[in-house]
Amino acid sequence: MPQEKTKPKDFIRAIIDEDLRTDKYGGRVHTRFPPEPNGYLHIGHAKSICLNFGIADEYGGLCNLRFDDTNPTKEDVEYVESIMEDVRWLGYDWGDRLYYASDYFEQLYQYAIELIKMGKAYVCDLSPEEIRQYRGTLTEPGKESPYRNRSVEENLDLFQRMRVGEFPDGSRTLRAKIDMASPNLNMRDPVIYRIMRVPHHRTGDKWSIYPMYDFTHCLSDSIERITHSLCTLEFEDHRPLYDWFLDQLGVYHPRQIEFARLNLSHTVMSKRMLGQLVDEGYVRGWDDPRMPTIAGLRRRGYTPEAIRTFCDRIGLAKRDSMVDIALLEHCVREDLNKRAQRVMGVLHPLKVVIENYPEDKVEELDAINNPEDPSMGTRKVPFSRELYIERDDFMENPPKKFFRLAPGREVRLRYAYFITCVDVIKDENTGEVIELRCTYDPATRGGDAPDGRKVRGTLHWVSAAHAIPVEVRLYEHLFLKPDPGDVEKGKTFKEYINPNSLVVLNPCYVEPSLANAKPGERFQFERVGYFCVDSVDSKPGTPVFNRTATLRDTWAKIQKREAKNQ
Ligand code: ATP
Ligand code: MG
Numbered sequence: 148m149p150q151e152k153t154k155p156k157d158f159i160r161a162i163i164d165e166d167l168r169t170d171k172y173g174g175r176v177h178t179r180f181p182p183e184p185n186g187y188l189h190i191g192h193a194k195s196i197c198l199n200f201g202i203a204d205e206y207g208g209l210c211n212l213r214f215d216d217t218n219p220t221k222e223d224v225e226y227v228e229s230i231m232e233d234v235r236w237l238g239y240d241w242g243d244r245l246y247y248a249s250d251y252f253e254q255l256y257q258y259a260i261e262l263i264k265m266g267k268a269y270v271c272d273l274s275p276e277e278i279r280q281y282r283g284t285l286t287e288p289g290k291e292s293p294y295r296n297r298s299v300e301e302n303l304d305l306f307q308r309m310r311v312g313e314f315p316d317g318s319r320t321l322r323a324k325i326d327m328a329s330p331n332l333n334m335r336d337p338v339i340y341r342i343m344r345v346p347h348h349r350t351g352d353k354w355s356i357y358p359m360y361d362f363t364h365c366l367s368d369s370i371e372r373i374t375h376s377l378c379t380l381e382f383e384d385h386r387p388l389y390d391w392f393l394d395q396l397g398v399y400h401p402r403q404i405e406f407a408r409l410n411l412s413h414t415v416m417s418k419r420m421l422g423q424l425v426d427e428g429y430v431r432g433w434d435d436p437r438m439p440t441i442a443g444l445r446r447r448g449y450t451p452e453a454i455r456t457f458c459d460r461i462g463l464a465k466r467d468s469m470v471d472i473a474l475l476e477h478c479v480r481e482d483l484n485k486r487a488q489r490v491m492g493v494l495h496p497l498k499v500v501i502e503n504y505p506e507d508k509v510e511e512l513d514a515i516n517n518p519e520d521p522s523m524g525t526r527k528v529p530f531s532r533e534l535y536i537e538r539d540d541f542m543e544n545p546p547k548k549f550f551r552l553a554p555g556r557e558v559r560l561r562y563a564y565f566i567t568c569v570d571v572i573k574d575e576n577t578g579e580v581i582e583l584r585c586t587y588d589p590a591t592r593g594g595d596a597p598d599g600r601k602v603r604g605t606l607h608w609v610s611a612a613h614a615i616p617v618e619v620r621l622y623e624h625l626f627l628k629p630d631p632g633d634v635e636k637g638k639t640f641k642e643y644i645n646p647n648s649l650v651v652l653n654p655c656y657v658e659p660s661l662a663n664a665k666p667g668e669r670f671q672f673e674r675v676g677y678f679c680v681d682s683v684d685s686k687p688g689t690p691v692f693n694r695t696a697t698l699r700d701t702w703a704k705i706q707k708r709e710a711k712n713q
Pocket of ligand 1: 180181182183184190191192194195215377378379407408409410416417418419
């Protein structure tokens with residue numbers, strides 16, 4: 148979109164421009180994306196990925212993928228693999244720059260020894276609970292640990308013995324010696340190493356101590372010679388600590404810049420909450436199409452292009468806000484409208500018999516694959532005497548504005564003929580309409596009447612004898628509440644789950660061209676919505692379809708409302 152190319156630069160790009168102008172990093176731009184492998188990536192991570200890799204691309208710089216794997220109790224190789232797959236799928240490439248914080252464990256240990264030798268770190272025997280009590284509060288200063296003034300020799304000896312596993316988990320920590328009265332709680336002698344005799348997915352049982360995030364992150368950035376370390380706002384208060392470690396050690400010093408995290412309405416974006424939904428069976432896995440995970444969105448039918456456009460449109464801010472999920476849906480619709488092949492599929496089938504159409508005749512009619520893109524060509528769809536149409540496209544007693552099929556009413560069947568409803572057959576017991584009897588006008592082949600007469604409605608349909616019965620899964624927002632993370636007293640976020648977030652329809656009938664649809668392939672079912680062939684449950688010849696999006700664009704409506712309110 149040309150008008151988006153000219154939009155003003157965000158504050159991060161403005162900082163980078165300035166740093167290039169002053170030659171602060173010798174003309175280099177080097178970012179990193181640092182996920183912790185303790186869950187699948189979600190759309191919030193996509194914002195960070197697009198930002199970090201996007202900036203590297205735009206400035207001819209580099210972006211590393213670095214696993215921030217310092218907490219072996221929560222991490223797993225399954226997550227490492229999914230993260231790499233998701234970043235690649237989004238269209239980004241870290242080249243040969245795949246790193247793990249755990250690769251730096253030895254170097255980080257040496258940095259800790261240096262801090263001890265400088266009198267800037269000490270081994271503390273307070274329990275985690277005591278450390279909390281000593282820390283003080285926002286209004287009260289903390290209290291110094293009784294172990295704060297241990298000698299360098301004693302600290303070196305104890306720290307070395309912590310490393311080899313001589314002490315029980317949690318019995319001691321290594322802490323930075325900064326300032327227990329600092330107004331910033333993060334500076335009140337933060338823990339930098341803890342004892343955790345837990346095997347690590349990469350280093351095995353080599354280590355009995357693991358470094359904390361704040362210590363690891365700045366030094367990993369420094370080791371990799373990152374120029375701009377972009378992170379979310381909750382790290383703003385940690386920045387003094389980021390800078391403190393680097394300054395004390397006198398090492399290469401990247402700049403940390405914070406931006407607002409993405410919050411999306413009607414979903415949750417914390418790995419902990421998403422993990423609960425998976426573990427407790429509320430969804431069918433991390434890649435459930437209702438999940439805001441990259442794997443879920445992919446399975447649902449979202450394209451990397453739509454996600455990247457979304458990340459570009461939401462832009463960057465320094466204040467947290469909530470983005471309406473309708474914008475994400477708008478981006479996927481806009482993309483699929485251009486690329487997805489149109490087909491016909493009937494979700495709630497109602498049988499139609501065309502009384503004046505010969506019993507064994509089949510015609511192959513031409514249908515347009517995508518009116519937005521003539522290069523996508525045409526295909527044949529079979530037409531015969533018995534068809535299915537959508538149940539809601541018929542009303543026995545239609546209200547004024549209903550222009551679809553009704554007794555005595557003539558409508559167009561897309562790419563086929565005009566038909567007129569001549570009779571309605573009902574179930575004797577329930578009174579439910581089970582079949583329509585119609586006639587067709589052979590002169591209207593292709594969908595136009597030579598005498599110029601008009602019809603108001605055009606319906607999609609499939610030939611009953613040729614249609615493939617398929618399962619279709621309709622999705623709605625996972626949560627009814629726009630902000631499910633804002634939990635009312637006595638409730639949990641799970642109570643806001645939308646009971647209709649998944650509705651399974653079976654059988655639906657789709658045109659025969661879809662028998663060979665491949666997993667992950669996306670279509671627009673005309674008048675119905677966008678659908679994607681499920682990559683997990685489809686079998687050759689019997690695709691299962693996930694609804695990617697409806698055709699209704701609620702975002703356009705929201706924008707209109709917002710324009711009015713301004
Ligand atoms: P969660 O709270 O879901 O566990 P996290 O921040 O702990 O997320 P990480 O794996 O540490 O997850 O995140 C990797 C990177 O992605 C970090 O730089 C983080 O700031 C960024 N990130 C995470 N969530 C979001 C979000 N909602 N919006 C933008 N960036 C995010
Ligand atoms: Mg994190």
